[in-house]
Amino acid sequence: MTETTEPGIGSEGAGDLPAPNPHATAEQVEAAMRDSKLAQILYHDWEAESYDDKWSISYDQRCVDYARGRFDAIVPDHVQRELPYDNALELGCGTGFFLLNLIQSGVARRGSVTDLSPGMVRVATRNGRSLGLDVDGRVADAEGIPYDDNTFDLVVGHAVLHHIPDVELSLREVVRVLRPGGRFVFAGEPTTVGNSYARALSTLTWHVATTVTRLPGLQGWRRPQAELDESSRAAALEAVVDLHTFEPSDLERMARNAGAVEVATASEEFTAAMLGWPVRTFEAAVPPGKLGWNWAKFAFGSWTALSWVDANVWRRVMPKGWFYNVMVTGVKPS
Numbered sequence: 001m002t003e004t005t006e007p008g009i010g011s012e013g014a015g016d017l018p019a020p021n022p023h024a025t026a027e028q029v030e031a032a033m034r035d036s037k038l039a040q041i042l043y044h045d046w047e048a049e050s051y052d053d054k055w056s057i058s059y060d061q062r063c064v065d066y067a068r069g070r071f072d073a074i075v076p077d078h079v080q081r082e083l084p085y086d087n088a089l090e091l092g093c094g095t096g097f098f099l100l101n102l103i104q105s106g107v108a109r110r111g112s113v114t115d116l117s118p119g120m121v122r123v124a125t126r127n128g129r130s131l132g133l134d135v136d137g138r139v140a141d142a143e144g145i146p147y148d149d150n151t152f153d154l155v156v157g158h159a160v161l162h163h164i165p166d167v168e169l170s171l172r173e174v175v176r177v178l179r180p181g182g183r184f185v186f187a188g189e190p191t192t193v194g195n196s197y198a199r200a201l202s203t204l205t206w207h208v209a210t211t212v213t214r215l216p217g218l219q220g221w222r223r224p225q226a227e228l229d230e231s232s233r234a235a236a237l238e239a240v241v242d243l244h245t246f247e248p249s250d251l252e253r254m255a256r257n258a259g260a261v262e263v264a265t266a267s268e269e270f271t272a273a274m275l276g277w278p279v280r281t282f283e284a285a286v287p288p289g290k291l292g293w294n295w296a297k298f299a300f301g302s303w304t305a306l307s308w309v310d311a312n313v314w315r316r317v318m319p320k321g322w323f324y325n326v327m328v329t330g331v332k333p334s
Helices: 026-032 036-054 061-074 097-104 118-130 167-177 192-212 225-241 248-257 271-285 292-317
Strands: 005-007 016-018 085-090 108-115 135-139 152-158 178-190 261-268 325-331
Touching: 026 036, 026 225, 036 118, 036 225, 036 271, 061 097, 061 152, 061 178, 061 261, 061 325, 085 097, 097 108, 097 118, 097 135, 097 152, 108 118, 108 152, 118 135, 152 167, 167 178, 167 248, 178 192, 192 271, 248 261, 248 325, 261 292, 271 292
Parallel strands: 085 108, 085 152, 108 135, 152 178
Antiparallel strands: 005 016, 178 325, 261 325
16 A cells, blocks of 8 residues: 555545545456455545446535435434534545435535545545535544544445454444434444345346447447456455445444444345346446436436335335345434
């Protein structure tokens, strides 16, 4: 990793922010296979500048509604009537998707973003500035959050807990930095059952797409081999950085062991995940911009319709653990 640094981003006492390394070498990838935290940094630095495009992340009403929907699905109504929280923290912020959109939806007034990846922190704070939001950022380990006790009213994260080696230790840190009565909300975590079918569908889609686009007449749909090779190296790292899947009951137990009260879980995406993973994988396998606006409307509209079916039909009859995503919330005792 480079030792080059750049000034800290809007963070009192943060010091220098390490410069990201967006192009890991084969040797660095090999080293990361034996060091999960190095893998986290390399993989997410690699993905930072293209992450929003890869996952169709935006900061307009579509994703504002999505982020707020995850919050509303797990947080009691009486809490929502008392919003906004004054000061929020996002762990494993990525490009800032969850917190920035929650602030825009009225959940919090201001916030701080943290991630192991300097590249992600840089993109997240840049996104915050472009939206005119009061957000600062630090490169930080979720197992040792670099803030004082009783600092935040709300801690959030999206698809982060499954990257953390010691989830319960991280949740203890979350409870520590929360003010008494403060709440945490973590969403987008893979269930054990959901991850099995999502991975299988994604792997099959990648194999089919990269094989079919070798055929005559379809090569214009194939990304350059160097880009496919780089994606394959990134996928190899992804297998290292994804450390856990969860049963909802296990997340509840870890949250209580960390000292939280009022702990609850909810899950979502069943048929929506069965569509979403192949769609995202296919989009990653073809040249950027190749699919066009009509494809985007089809993909989002279909996912939205299936999400409604999941929430209003399948959730009534299926166990929580069969859905792809699980979310958890809890409160620091007053």
